[in-house]
Amino acid sequence: MEPVDRDGRTEREWLEQYRPGEYERPSVAADMAVFTVTSAETDNYRKLPEKELRLLLIRRGGHPFLGKWALPGGFVRPDETAEQAAARELREETGVSDVYLEQLGTFTEVGRDPRAWVMSCSYMALIDSARVQVQAGDDAEEAAWFKVGYRLLREQKEQLDEGCVKTWTCELKLRTEEEELTAVVERTVTAKPTSTSVVHSIASNDGLAFDHAKIIACAIERLREQTNGTDIALNLMPGRFTLTELQQVYEVILGKELLKAAFRRKVADLVTETDHYADHAGHRPSRLFRRNWEGV
Amino acid sequence: MEPVDRDGRTEREWLEQYRPGEYERPSVAADMAVFTVTSAETDNYRKLPEKELRLLLIRRGGHPFLGKWALPGGFVRPDETAEQAAARELREETGVSDVYLEQLGTFTEVGRDPRAWVMSCSYMALIDSARVQVQAGDDAEEAAWFKVGYRLLREQKEQLDEGCVKTWTCELKLRTEEEELTAVVERTVTAKPTSTSVVHSIASNDGLAFDHAKIIACAIERLREQTNGTDIALNLMPGRFTLTELQQVYEVILGKELLKAAFRRKVADLVTETDHYADHAGHRPSRLFRRNWEGV
DNA sequence: GCAAAAGTGTTTGACGTACACCCATGG
């Protein structure tokens, strides 16, 4: 019944004699772009605090890229999936578990790590800022939440005889009180008669380790795509929130202002109203909503 | 100027003394779901031939999964990216290069390969069927193009006290003249107050090796998403084609019929008309179109 | 002539954009 191979062995027999070959293998790291939304201070007693999109980075304490900032992450172990590795690292780094985690892609550029052959299986994580208190600095490791800015610098199109090359150039700015990191990343789409290909590249990079500028850019683009069209942004919210708070989160992710009435119609199916109200200051109290579990 | 670490070494000095640690590393395979669209025979002299979505599979000639069908692929080498490895394997397998290639994700389930620790960095490839003539069977390897069927079997929602679990069950059917493979895959979304997670699993599987049923399901879902909203499906078309042919390709990917007038308006910006006509049989000749390079 | 497909127009409803307006609060 059981199939046997050319040497007459069943699968079990074959597995017992199997020894992995000695060809070269890469290390695989699970790296994460961890986002949260924080509130700035407010000056006026009437005004609401502004929201800020923030990304967690770790300052490297050793070579390579000593002193540069990198995404949190670590190597995947044989007894866990890459996603479990990411969740483990996130717990070690921030103390938070049970968060939204989504695979972005795997970055395998040759020479992306000067030490050795290392691939990065990258994830995006979204956390309600209330859940993360202290950034549990491991030993000499320094962690910081950087304010995120991401904007289109240039959009360029070049016509070929049979095809077309289109390039988007975006500027990534990451800021804390002390630090400001700037990187410029490009997305190039080459359309030819037989195929289309997309290439991401780093045009300039000041202060970020490895190819992490590229990974962060992919994360922001994915976050924006998903924010339109899914309820993913609700993973950044606390259990109860006002619609204006939610709108501020959308605005800070998408990098543009939205109209109140339209926004409320758009998210109507994603949230459910509660009987509670936020007792603000200076204006009419606003109803608190919670996530709606029906929403697709 | 150059930063030095605790031991007073610059990055170059550090790299010279660096030796990779001896922790365990995984093998990384680049696997591909290669799609094409073929035409069936037509009986009636008036009727157009029906289109069929097809997927390339390789019958395994050795353990493990001896005799089962698997996605084409191979191990990534240290001097190439995973995408280059996929392109190389595709060239070796089908003789075709310069095709549309898109990363689907990396599958890292523990125990997905009974031999050893192997991750699969998976890609989707789209080829115009006219470009692939013979499936260059390597040695004893058998390759075949399977007709693809993918349909929703059940959609289930379970309400929790604080959250919701939703499960989609889909049936994957792959057919040649001789073979029929059936697999059932599930996508489970668990929404809790703090986070949302998505899990894919294989409920049943007859004839497919490894976790490839899951990878194929992800590929089909990605292909469907991308077909709505991008011009990705044009990578399956020859240089010149009629709008009805293009519509048939959309229909066979999406698994549903589309209205002609609406379809033509939808793809109007993606194609450009040429001065050529297809001389058919039994009805009015139709204008040939080509891909439009402006289309975003 | 007629079956099959090529190709176009019109109506309808959903949805997003934009703007206008009234309500409630604390200082």
Place this chain on the structure above:
DNA sequence: CCATGGGTGTACGTCAAACACTTTTGC
């Protein structure tokens, strides 16, 4: 009272769905 935000209604434009209709070919 008034600045600020909470909350809702209405008009307009775009786009996809649905259907109807005319045109052109080979046998």
